[in-house]
Amino acid sequence: MPDIVYVVDDNASFRKAIQLTLDKTGYRVVTCASAEQLLDQRPDENAVGCILLDVRMPGLSGPELQSRLTELGWTMPIVFLTGYTDISITVKAIKAGADNFLIKPVSEDQLLRAIKVAIARHEKERALRGELEALRARLAILTPRQRQVFEVIVRGKTNKHAARELGCTERTIKEHRRVIMEKMQVQSVAELVRIAERLEVLGPEPTPRDD
Template identity: 60%
Template sequence: MLGLVHVVDDDASFRTAIERRLKLAGYEVATYASSQDLLDAAPDDAQPGCILLDVRIPGLSGPELQRHLSASGSTLPIIFLTGYADTPTTVQAIKAGAEDFLTKPVSSELLLDAIARALARQDAARGQRGRLDTFRACLAALTQRERQVFDLIVRGKINKQIAHQLGTTERTIKAHRHQVMEKMQVHSLAELVSIAERLGMLDPNNL
């Protein structure tokens, strides 16, 4: 199964045609006649998938649904598909994080390309989140003293400075530094600094 595509469109014949097209391409498909139907179904964003969303639908419009899902923390990529494309709406949707903005009628090739890109980006984002979770777990495994050494290393302090600041010997700091590198699963200072940056630990004002 390549992924689950959630199709939100008030046109029943369009939903049927798109569902057939996507299933032939190997996707699972769930269809909804309105934004509220999708919200009621509370789609799981833990599995690979995306939302194919019409702009003009009764009730909550496509862009309004996009804002609602974003505010609720959904990570499902959204591809807009509309018969009424206008530049302001397109720009607004893309700025708000939409993966793509396609105009009906859309060719199978264009549609499938857009879905494949959305799923690939979702997978990359999930991998990124997974790596950050791993870094946080490694950081949590440091002792209090190792954490102090970590904080000073990533701010460019050398062993001598760290030893002076923490009131201990250089030799002790070297041992702590070795433990920090081991526990954080890195081989260089650059990797350690990169992790600190990605975890948002390096405030430019405190460097």
């Protein structure tokens, strides 16, 4: 399915011109005359794409829509298009996560380049989120005891230390370790450590008690 571009601008002739440009380059184009219209129809988060967003519009402004989309958890990149140069708005939008900020009139090459970069970033972020979701799903199928062993292993403890810490035999730790690596679909402890770091599942190591 072609990548999608949402064009949100209250200027009908501008929307039409952008649509003609993007249609001939193979993008799916959805035009909206207001921020509210985009919110009503909801961007397709399952699609790869970006949002071309005007800054000043009746009703919700572009930056206000950006904030609303962030609150709703929508991650599609935003490329702002505006006919007004306002450094403070530009800086605020970029800090809030906007992918680019273009001043009208914008050349076709500049526009297409900005869209290409934004969509490439969206595609990469979606792939990373998919990987993280898969890793979380694997971690979730560990039993509570396996989760304990997992956390001890990725802290760099030997089987002997793990057995002592968890009150079991080294043989039991070895078997848990084998099952954990099978469930997590890895071949080495180094891979388990990388997964723990990516999922940020480890807090500070417990301080031993002085008994």
